[in-house]
Amino acid sequence: MIQILRAFQLEILYSKDEIMEAYLNLVPYGRNIEGVAAASLAYFGQRPDQLTLPVALTLSVIPQSPAKRGKLDAEAMQKAPHFVSSSGG
Numbered sequence: 001m002i003q004i005l006r007a008f009q010l011e012i013l014y015s016k017d018e019i020m021e022a023y024l025n026l027v028p029y030g031r032n033i034e035g036v037a038a039a040s041l042a043y044f045g046q047r048p049d050q051l052t053l054p055v056a057l058t059l060s061v062i063p064q065s066p067a068k069r070g071k072l073d074a075e076a077m078q079k080a081p082h083f084v085s086s087s088g089g
Contacts (some may be wrong), residue, residue, distance in 0.1 A: 010086060028063060036059065
């Protein structure tokens with residue numbers, strides 16, 4: 001119940017864009033990595049604006065369980081049979 005009230009309080013004080021920005025800047029990615037920008041550099045060696053869609057989607061699921069994923073290797077991901085290239089193939 002407290003979490004629901006806190007959520008309403010946050011929505012009154014901040015816009016949805018501000019809430020999302022704060023979340024993306026603070027979300028834990030494991031190994032003392034916080035925020036999308038830090039995770040993008042740590043896991044893929046690229047700034048968030050340089051990521052392809054498949055890599056960005058991979059980055060979006062890491063906060064669900066960062067300890068189970070270990071260090072991601074972008075080259076190994078591209079070789080994986082389930083990898084979807086940014087060219088749509």
